[in-house]
Each structure stands twice: as structure tokens, then as C-alpha cells.
Amino acid sequence: MTAQRITRQGLLDWLNGVAAKATLIAPVRVEGIYLFRPIVKIEDIALDYSQSTVPPKEWLFPRSDTLFTIERLDRAYELKPPAAAGPRVLFGIRPCDARALAILDRLFLAEPADNLYEERRQNTVLVGLACARQQLPECFCTSLGGGPQEAANVDVLLAGAGEAYTVTVATEKGQQLLSGATLRDGGEMPPAPSLSNQVPTAGMAERLRLAFNSSYWQRLADRCLGCKMCTYLCPTCHCFDIRDCDVGGHAERVRCWDGCQSALFTKLAGGHNPRASKAARLRQFYAHKYLYFPERFGVTQCVGCGRCAHFCPVNIDIRETLRDLQTLEVCPHGSGETARRREPVGAAFGDSRASA
Amino acid sequence: MSDLVTGIRAQVRDLLARRRVEYVVGYETGSDGVNARPFFAYTTEEADRLVFDNTCTHNLTKYLVEPERRGSTIGVVVKPCDARSLTVLLAEHKFPRDVVAIGVVCPGIVQRTREGGDGEAPQARCQVCDQHTPPACDILVGEATAEGPVLDQFARLAPLEAQSAAERSAFWSQQFERCLRCYACRQTCPQCYCDECFAEALDPEWVGVRIGRAENWLFHAIRCFHLAGRCIGCDECERVCPVKIPLGLLNRKLRKEVLDRFEYRAGTRSDERPPLETFRKEEKLDLA
Incomplete structure (x- = not known):
């Protein structure tokens, strides 16, 4: 890993070169929000953007993905694979979103890999x-082991703002991409920003196991609207639905995003729904990230990007839930008094809202 | 503590102490310490967490129509616009009259941007609001106020109405391209309560599963027609949209059509049948 410098103008020149050889995807400002979109003009890139509303996972695991098309031939059918993906450069990805892709890799690249x-x-x-x-x-x-300057999950990391960026080359792929760039020696990492949130995440798997039958979930779910925003804006959520679509003349098998907060998500043929309540579905959101995924893949399936808390229409705040879970009084088998006690959410960490 | 908060807490404590309701849906201060969020008070002690201020944006009548709450007697804190939602729901026989509506005189709700650099400017719906005292509530908290002059509620439509159909089509096409179909707009809307939404019906499959422009377009077009003559204009669908699709424009346009044709404003009168569920011989729709 070596550190070098590039000027803002040098960066834009290099990106122009990159865009000539690959599809360049970067954050742009659309109607007041930031989204990752293919770049037509380099000036459209929002170099000083805050965070994209929709995470860049959509460029690896798109909202809708055609798995294959089905053509009817004379007395036969032909299955055609989708067009191959060309070379792409995902520019401007935040360290948390890059970490999220490394988490998605564990699932999608596990044998048999998702082709x-x-x-x-x-x-x-x-x-x-x-x-x-x-x-x-x-x-x-930082509460989940990441950091605002983490270079572990990208090929190249740029740090800085304004007129110059420090360039950290992390992989061979990154080195190759930078071959046309005008770099100068002696880049220095700017000081890392201080972050205001420290959330206790240690031991969360065990806490979730203990809280499985807690009435806490019922109280939290009271205000949940049951939309899928938290899952669709999450950089690590990856559930999908697969269906065949008639697209006029031929059919397509399509994979689309789906989310566990929808009542239909686990509804079975015949009408039974193993997660029939909003409480069970909300618990699934947290338990998948902090209990089931770690059990199977060894890492927490959350990077602390904060989107779910930021965008939730009714302020279901993962920081608050994780804190509550640390101090929640729970009974392991959900049989007794805890289930009858209906403590309001947020009370567990001693807030003073009642006296406001 | 404002008089409104004191008044709400006292009323809710009383309702819960008398077991008139099982619980009350109101507002408490959210995790940022500033903005309100929905809160369900089950006990008289919990009534003391309730707040009311100019951040209480949510339309809490949504919770009344959730399938999981059927059969419960519920109290609900309503602003004047939310009270109109309740009137529509009762007219549509969504539940028997076992709801206790605690109406609050509304100061107007402020617009906050998610980036945190809030102005204290009132929301668009509040700038055109001519009803600050809730109609038809069981309990009224606050002093009824005289209504001042308001902006034209349909002024926001003028730029779009001036465009050609092709231009408008291009505009909406661009907006719907961003839609993720997270269904937050539908889930937050009190007037969207179908057990099975047409958008997710499998047999027949009205809307394809693909999250793409054409399917998104169909979803939003049908949803806004389902809300014609029923939408009370709380604009919560627009507020919650993560990708900022101006859904309020669509619903406002249909409110204007219903007002022009039937002189009807959803939720303002409980003794009037909704225009799209009745037919009068003298109605002339000038249909070509």
C-alpha cells in the first residue's frame, strides 16, 4: 500500500480517461438527493457528496435482474442468458458501503457462486x-469495526476534499486503473473526522437470542408502518423474489428486491404466514443482521451506515434498538412476567422524555 | 410544557384510567431529541411521555386500519387534517365508531430536511390549510381559533398544468424511474387499507414484479386514482418518499378535479356520501 497525491484537476482528467474505457458510475445530485448513476459528463459527479440515498449495491445486485429470457421456437424453447456486464468503475463509494459489498460477497460468492x-x-x-x-x-x-478512512474493501481510496486528494492504492486492480493518472509522491492522510455515535454492538447475538420472545418487539412494531424502506436502503440487505414475466413475444425470469418487512414476504401458498405480525418481522430485520448472518458467515451484516434510522418515516432507530437490547430485561424462554411487562421503547437507556 | 401537551396528557390519563380505551396513539419525542414520532400509551404513566408540537407530522389514523388492531378500542390524537382522514374512514365503514378521537388545535407543522439544516418554514399543506381546529372530534384540546387567509392550494399545480401532455409524461417518467417500490407512500397513507393491494396481487397480476419505470408508473397511477375523492391532502406520502417523488402533486390534481366536478372536499362533512360511491341523476360529467 503506497500513498500519493492527485490534484482535483488531475482527478477529473483521469476520470475522463476512465470513462472512455469503462462505464463510470458515481454519485450525482438528483432532486436534492444523491444517487449512483452512470456518468455522461464528468462535471456531474458530486465529489463533495454526503451519502447516497440508495446504496451503490444496486450496481452489483440491481433492483430488477433478468436471469434469462425464454424464447419459443418451433416445438422447443431456448433459454438465453442476459448480456454480459462490461467493465465498470464504481467511483466515490463510501468505506461503509464498500464494507457492505465485502459482506454481500460472503453470501453471493459462497459456493455455488451467484454467476x-x-x-x-x-x-x-x-x-x-x-x-x-x-x-x-x-x-x-466505528462501532462495527469500520472507519471513515477504511481502505480494506476498495481497490483505490481517495481522501481529502477541495483541491487535492491523497491516493491509497490497495490492490493490483487499483494500480492498473491508476496507470493513466498524474500522481505525485508524498500524500498524507488527512485527520479522520470524529464521529458522534458509539453504539454497543458486542454480544448482540446472545442478547438477541435472549430477547427472542420479549414483548419489546411488539412495542417497537406498534409504530412500524411495514414499508420496505429500511431493507431497500440498507447496503447489506439482499433478499429477493423471483418470478417469470411476460414481456410480449417472450418471457423473462426476473429477480427483484424484496424485503422482510412486507407482510407478503413469508406468506406461503395456502395462506399460512410464519412471520404473521409486524413484531416478528421487525425482529427478523435485527436478528438477521446481528444473529443469523454472523452464525452462518462469521460477520455482522450491518456496517452502521445509518440509512435505516435516517430515512425511517416513524423513527425506528437501530442505534436505539441496539442500546435497548443491551439493557433489556429478558427471560430466555419468554414464558413469564417479562412478556407481560410492556416497557416503552427507549426507556431502557434512561431517557428523560417523560418529564419533557 | 405547552397547554396542548398538558391537555393531551390529562385527557389520555383519564381515558386510560377509566378503561374507555385499550391504548392511545399519540406522539412522543423521537431519538434525535427534537422531532416527534408516533407513540402508543398503554398506561397512565406512559401518558406522561406524550408531546405535541410543530414537528408532529405523522397522520396517526393510519394505525387504526391495521389488520392487527381489529377489535380493539383505540384513542388517537388527531390534527385537523388527520380528523378529515378519520371522517373518510368512518364514512367508508372501515370500523364501527369505537375510536376516541382527541383533536388538537394545530399550530402548523414545520418542514424539516433530512440533512438537518432545518428551516422553520411551514409544510406546503400547512400553508394552504384553512382548518386549524379539528372538526368532529370526541375531545378537543386547545382553543378554537379564527381562520386567517391562506395560499391557493392548487397554485403548485399551475406549472405542470401549463405543460403539454408529452412534457408531463416526460416529467413523471423521470420521477417514477427513481421509485424503489418500497411502498412507504402506501404504508403511511390512512386511505390505503386494502387487505390485498392491487400492486401485489398475484392472480391476476396487475403490476409486474419488476421494479422498473413502467411498473412503477402503473402503481402510482392506479394508487392516485384509488385516492380520488378520498385523499385529504396530508402529503405524508410525499414526505416519507426516500427518493423524493412529488406524489403530493398527483393527489392534489385529483383533489382539484373532485372539487370542480362535485364540490366535494374529502373528510370535511360526515353527513355527505363520497362522490365516487354515489350517483345523482343531475350529475353531468361532460364525458365525450
């Missing part, structure tokens, strides 16, 4: 943009 994800992943170079400040009031990456 569409794998192909896109191999054809994509990640250029990270370190956080010069805390991007969302709710983000807490």
Missing part, C-alpha cells in the same frame, strides 16, 4: 472516497 453477481463483481473496480466528516447524523461505522 451474475460474480461477473459484475469481477468486472467492477471500486474507487473509495473517505469521509471527511460524519455523513449522516445516525451513522456509526
Whole structure:
């Protein structure tokens, strides 16, 4: 790993070169929010953006993905694979979102690998943009082992703002991508921003096991609206639905995002729903991230980007839930008095709202 | 503590102490210490967590129509616009009259941006609001106020109405391209309560599963038609949209059509049948 410098103009010149050889995808400002979009003009890139509303996972695991098309031939059918993904450069990805892709890798690249994800992943170079400040009031990456300048999950990391950026080359892929760039020696990492949130995440798997039958979930779910925003804006959520679509003349098998907060998500043929209540579905959101995924893949499936808390229409705040879980009085088998006690959410960490 | 908060807490404590209701849906201060969020008070002690101020944006009548709450007697804190939602729901026989509506005189709700750099400017719906005292509530908290002059509620439509159909089509196409179909707009809307939404019906499959422009377009177009003559204009669908699709514009346009054709404003009168569920012989729709 070596550190070098690049000027803002040098960066824009280099990106122009990159865009000529690959699809360049970067944050742009659309109607007051930031989204990762293919870049037509380099000036459209929002170099000083805060955080994208929709995480860049959508460029590896798109909202809708055609798995194959089905053509009817004379007395036969032909299955055609989708067009291959060309080379892509995902520019400006935040360290938390890059960490999220490393988490998605564990699932999608585990044998048997998901071939569409794998192909896109191999054809994509990640250029990270370190956080010069805390991007969302709710983000807490350092509580999960990440950091605003983490270079571990990208090919190249840029840090800085304004006129010059420090360049950290993290992989061979990154080195190659930078071959046309005008770099100068002697880059120095700017000081890391201080982050306001420290959330207790240690031992969360055990806490969730103990709280499985707690009435806490019922209280939290009272105000949940049951939309899928938290799962769709989460950089690590990866559940999907697969269906066949008639697209006029031929059919397609399509994989689309789906989310556990929808009542239909686990509804079975015949009508039974194993997660029939909002409480059970909300518990699933947290337990998948902090209990089930770690059990299977060895890492927490949350990077602390803060989007779910930031965008939730009714302020279901993961920082608050994790704190509550640490102090919640629970009974392991949910049989007794705890289930009858209906403590309000947020009371567990001694707030003073009652006296406001 | 404001008089409104003192008044709400006293009323809720009383309702819960008398077991008139099982619980009350109101507001408490959210995790940022500033903005309100929905809160369910089950005990008289919990009534003391309730607040009311100019951040109480949510339309809490949504919770009344959740399938999981059927059969419960519930108290609900309503602003004037939320009270109109309740009137629509009662007219549609969504539940028997076992709701206790605690109406609050509304100071107007402020617009806050998610980036945190809030102004204290009132929300668009509040700038055109001519009803600060809730109609038809069981309990009224606050002093009824005289209504001042308001902005034209349909002024925001003028730029779009001046465009050609092709221009408007291009505008909405661009907006709907961003839609993720997270359904937050539908889930936050009290007037969206179908057990099975057309958008998720499998047989027949009205809207394809693909999250793409055409499917998104169909979803929003049908949803806004389902709300014609029923939408009371709380604009919560627009507030909650993570990708900032101006859904309030669509609903406002249909409110204007219903007002022009039937002289009807959803939720303002409980003794009037909704225009799209009745037919009068003298109605002339000038349909070509």
C-alpha cells in the first residue's frame, strides 16, 4: 500500500480517461438527493457528496435482474442468458458501503457462486472516497469495526476534499486503473473526522437470542408502518423474489428486491404466514443482521451506515434498538412476567422524555 | 410544557384510567431529541411521555386500519387534517365508531430536511390549510381559533398544468424511474387499507414484479386514482418518499378535479356520501 497525491484537476482528467474505457458510475445530485448513476459528463459527479440515498449495491445486485429470457421456437424453447456486464468503475463509494459489498460477497460468492453477481463483481473496480466528516447524523461505522478512512474493501481510496486528494492504492486492480493518472509522491492522510455515535454492538447475538420472545418487539412494531424502506436502503440487505414475466413475444425470469418487512414476504401458498405480525418481522430485520448472518458467515451484516434510522418515516432507530437490547430485561424462554411487562421503547437507556 | 401537551396528557390519563380505551396513539419525542414520532400509551404513566408540537407530522389514523388492531378500542390524537382522514374512514365503514378521537388545535407543522439544516418554514399543506381546529372530534384540546387567509392550494399545480401532455409524461417518467417500490407512500397513507393491494396481487397480476419505470408508473397511477375523492391532502406520502417523488402533486390534481366536478372536499362533512360511491341523476360529467 503506497500513498500519493492527485490534484482535483488531475482527478477529473483521469476520470475522463476512465470513462472512455469503462462505464463510470458515481454519485450525482438528483432532486436534492444523491444517487449512483452512470456518468455522461464528468462535471456531474458530486465529489463533495454526503451519502447516497440508495446504496451503490444496486450496481452489483440491481433492483430488477433478468436471469434469462425464454424464447419459443418451433416445438422447443431456448433459454438465453442476459448480456454480459462490461467493465465498470464504481467511483466515490463510501468505506461503509464498500464494507457492505465485502459482506454481500460472503453470501453471493459462497459456493455455488451467484454467476451474475460474480461477473459484475469481477468486472467492477471500486474507487473509495473517505469521509471527511460524519455523513449522516445516525451513522456509526466505528462501532462495527469500520472507519471513515477504511481502505480494506476498495481497490483505490481517495481522501481529502477541495483541491487535492491523497491516493491509497490497495490492490493490483487499483494500480492498473491508476496507470493513466498524474500522481505525485508524498500524500498524507488527512485527520479522520470524529464521529458522534458509539453504539454497543458486542454480544448482540446472545442478547438477541435472549430477547427472542420479549414483548419489546411488539412495542417497537406498534409504530412500524411495514414499508420496505429500511431493507431497500440498507447496503447489506439482499433478499429477493423471483418470478417469470411476460414481456410480449417472450418471457423473462426476473429477480427483484424484496424485503422482510412486507407482510407478503413469508406468506406461503395456502395462506399460512410464519412471520404473521409486524413484531416478528421487525425482529427478523435485527436478528438477521446481528444473529443469523454472523452464525452462518462469521460477520455482522450491518456496517452502521445509518440509512435505516435516517430515512425511517416513524423513527425506528437501530442505534436505539441496539442500546435497548443491551439493557433489556429478558427471560430466555419468554414464558413469564417479562412478556407481560410492556416497557416503552427507549426507556431502557434512561431517557428523560417523560418529564419533557 | 405547552397547554396542548398538558391537555393531551390529562385527557389520555383519564381515558386510560377509566378503561374507555385499550391504548392511545399519540406522539412522543423521537431519538434525535427534537422531532416527534408516533407513540402508543398503554398506561397512565406512559401518558406522561406524550408531546405535541410543530414537528408532529405523522397522520396517526393510519394505525387504526391495521389488520392487527381489529377489535380493539383505540384513542388517537388527531390534527385537523388527520380528523378529515378519520371522517373518510368512518364514512367508508372501515370500523364501527369505537375510536376516541382527541383533536388538537394545530399550530402548523414545520418542514424539516433530512440533512438537518432545518428551516422553520411551514409544510406546503400547512400553508394552504384553512382548518386549524379539528372538526368532529370526541375531545378537543386547545382553543378554537379564527381562520386567517391562506395560499391557493392548487397554485403548485399551475406549472405542470401549463405543460403539454408529452412534457408531463416526460416529467413523471423521470420521477417514477427513481421509485424503489418500497411502498412507504402506501404504508403511511390512512386511505390505503386494502387487505390485498392491487400492486401485489398475484392472480391476476396487475403490476409486474419488476421494479422498473413502467411498473412503477402503473402503481402510482392506479394508487392516485384509488385516492380520488378520498385523499385529504396530508402529503405524508410525499414526505416519507426516500427518493423524493412529488406524489403530493398527483393527489392534489385529483383533489382539484373532485372539487370542480362535485364540490366535494374529502373528510370535511360526515353527513355527505363520497362522490365516487354515489350517483345523482343531475350529475353531468361532460364525458365525450
